Amino acid sequence: MRRRAGERHVAGDGxxxxxxxxxxxxxxxxxxxxxxxCDGLSFNVNQGEFVAIIGPSGCGKSTLxxxxxxxLSPTSGDVWVGGRRIDGPPPEMALxxxxxxxxxxxxxxxxRNVRFPLAKRRDLDKAEKAERVAEAxxxxxxxxxxxxxxxxxxxxxxxxxAIARALAFQPQILxxxxxxxxVDALTKEGLEDTLLDVRDRLGASGNTMLMVTHxxxxxxxxxxxxxxxxxxxxxxxxxxxxxxxxxxxQVESRSHPEFLRIRAYVHDVMGLTDQRRRxxxxxxxxx
Amino acid sequence: MSLTSAPTExxxxxxxxxxxxxxxxxxxPRLGVNPRGFAFALGLLVVIELLTATLVTSAYVPxxxxxxxxxxxxxxxxxxLSGLGDTLWAYLQGLGIAAGLGVILGAALGASNVAYxxxxxxxxxxxxxxxxxxxxxxxLLLGVGSTTTVAMIAYASFWPILFNTYYGVRGVHATSVExxxxxxxxxxxxxxxxxxxxxxxxxxxxxxxxxxxxLILVITVEMLTRSGGLxxxxxxxxxxIRTEEMYAGIFLVGLIGYLISLxxxxxxxxxxxxxVDSREDGGR
Numbered sequence: 001m002r003r004r005a006g007e008r009h010v011a012g013d014g015x016x017x018x019x020x021x022x023x024x025x026x027x028x029x030x031x032x033x034x035x036x037x038c039d040g041l042s043f044n045v046n047q048g049e050f051v052a053i054i055g056p057s058g059c060g061k062s063t064l065x066x067x068x069x070x071x072l073s074p075t076s077g078d079v080w081v082g083g084r085r086i087d088g089p090p091p092e093m094a095l096x097x098x099x100x101x102x103x104x105x106x107x108x109x110x111x112r113n114v115r116f117p118l119a120k121r122r123d124l125d126k127a128e129k130a131e132r133v134a135e136a137x138x139x140x141x142x143x144x145x146x147x148x149x150x151x152x153x154x155x156x157x158x159x160x161x162a163i164a165r166a167l168a169f170q171p172q173i174l175x176x177x178x179x180x181x182x183v184d185a186l187t188k189e190g191l192e193d194t195l196l197d198v199r200d201r202l203g204a205s206g207n208t209m210l211m212v213t214h215x216x217x218x219x220x221x222x223x224x225x226x227x228x229x230x231x232x233x234x235x236x237x238x239x240x241x242x243x244x245x246x247x248x249x250q251v252e253s254r255s256h257p258e259f260l261r262i263r264a265y266v267h268d269v270m271g272l273t274d275q276r277r278r279x280x281x282x283x284x285x286x287x
Numbered sequence: 288m289s290l291t292s293a294p295t296e297x298x299x300x301x302x303x304x305x306x307x308x309x310x311x312x313x314x315x316p317r318l319g320v321n322p323r324g325f326a327f328a329l330g331l332l333v334v335i336e337l338l339t340a341t342l343v344t345s346a347y348v349p350x351x352x353x354x355x356x357x358x359x360x361x362x363x364x365x366x367x368l369s370g371l372g373d374t375l376w377a378y379l380q381g382l383g384i385a386a387g388l389g390v391i392l393g394a395a396l397g398a399s400n401v402a403y404x405x406x407x408x409x410x411x412x413x414x415x416x417x418x419x420x421x422x423x424x425x426x427l428l429l430g431v432g433s434t435t436t437v438a439m440i441a442y443a444s445f446w447p448i449l450f451n452t453y454y455g456v457r458g459v460h461a462t463s464v465e466x467x468x469x470x471x472x473x474x475x476x477x478x479x480x481x482x483x484x485x486x487x488x489x490x491x492x493x494x495x496x497x498x499x500x501x502l503i504l505v506i507t508v509e510m511l512t513r514s515g516g517l518x519x520x521x522x523x524x525x526x527x528i529r530t531e532e533m534y535a536g537i538f539l540v541g542l543i544g545y546l547i548s549l550x551x552x553x554x555x556x557x558x559x560x561x562x563v564d565s566r567e568d569g570g571r
Contacts, residue, residue: 066465069469070469071465071468071469088471089468089469089470089471091471093469094469094470095465095466095469097462097465097466099460099462102460102461102462102463102466103462103463103466105463105481105484105485106561107484107487107559107561116467116470116480117470117471117472119480120472120476149560149561151561169470
């Protein structure tokens with residue numbers, strides 16, 4: 001079995017379903033006689049934590065996130081949210097997709113896109129919905145653009161709309177699937193900082209975030225903890241804490257010695273995971 | 288989402304192109320008012336007028352000015368106008384029935400694989416059958432008259448709308464569907480709130496194609512069945528060797544076609560407004 005690496009790191013909290021999100025032994029095979037995409041993934045996300053999952057491209061990151069979001073069934077294994085095993089998209093989570101051009105609906109205005117997940121909710125009255133929508137749009141800094149069509153906005157603004165939509169849903173956990181991979185570098189920095197601001201503002205009940213990315217720097221800058229996945233079929237290769245001081249800022253955080261240390265370390269892990277384990281001690285993960 | 292069978296040419300042409308995120312400005316002629324184009328058309332008329340006045344002297348090629356005056360006098364007598372009314376009414380009914388049935392059935396086929404597999408063989412057999420081949424059958428069944436005309440228009444215009452709706456519903460991007468599902472929207476909700484609106488651009492393209500097919504059909508059936516309308520008018524004038532009036536009828540048909548394409552294009556820009564950018568880029 002190839003699960004050695006995964007087992008080692010999960011041993012500490014295996015079976016611990018008290019965290020807000022617990023992923024247990026997830027395996028995915030898209031069709032019989034095809035190789036496994038994920039081979040026994042396990043990890044935990046605690047309340048209020050920002051966890052980044054990184055891994056080489058094609059390693060099954062997006063598959064993993066879709067299973068966690070409940071829109072893809074695992075071949076085996078479970079996802080627990082708030083102590084409950086999920087069997088479909090749970091109301092505690094909202095997912096922001098990389099491809100905002102497909103994820104936003106071009107026939108709806110910005111406002112109606114943000115309202116989309118609330119539109120058919122019977123437990124909220126009209127005023128509550130309007131308030132949530134306005135608040136979410138304000139949070140991402142798009143007040144004034146409510147009546148625009150997504151197609152009239154820049155890529156970065158469109159992704160802000162997608163984030164606002166997820167926030168209007170008021171999830172306990174925000175899932176992000178390579179959310180900034182399709183925007184330019186400067187826009188990306190702005191969006192990263194917006195995400196950190198959003199997190200500060202959300203408070204303890206809704207500031208748990210799980211992001212999938214292939215951008216190591218982004219993961220370090222944003223996350224409290226990083227889960228590194230192996231090459232496919234993916235298992236957890238490494239888990240490490242990011243002990244960067246807060247509040248984080250683009251220039252200072254990215255030149256902090258800790259940032260550079262983790263950066264080098266993750267590169268190492270991703271490049272030569274198995275060799276590194278045998279031949280090279282390296283800094284120990286602190287998770 | 289994969290399209291296993293070879294899509295029709297119409298469907299490919301009509302498939303929603305990727306929407307370019309708002310870079311193209313809303314430019315371009317809005318209602319096709321095109322001074323240069325009209326000037327050229329007018330110039331062409333003048334050239335034909337000069338040619339028919341000098342070189343071409345056949346009795347069967349009247350001068351545009353003669354056709355124009357024939358058109359005006361026929362309009363005054365009301366004969367050509369009642370033909371126009373019949374033609375337009377049959378056209379609208381036929382296209383309306385085709386659009387209604389095509390969208391409903393296309394959406395149903397798109398929603399259900401079982402339905403698609405069930406109907407596929409029959410559809411693939413009927414679709415390439417030229418609709419005019421069914422006219423004798425339709426006359427026997429429905430008699431000569433507007434019923435046959437409407438039925439033939441509806442039949443011929445049905446297919447592009449059916450297929451474009453089907454491929455539109457099927458071709459919805461996985462992310463669009465997953466987004467709704469991740470927010471807990473169920474199957475029916477995804478169908479009506481995501482798949483149907485996504486398919487709208489493709490449906491609109493189908494309607495645009497059918498709008499011209501329906502005009503071809505209405506004139507053809509009227510000519511063949513001699514059941515009134517502009518098509519019949521043109522044949523009657525031909526038989527009577529009233530060439531000026533015949534050309535006046537033909538001109539009117541051309542004018543209808545031109546106006547229809549203007550109206551359809553305008554409606555399309557209004558209803559599926561988010562597709563404007565891609566259409567300008569695609570240069571259809």
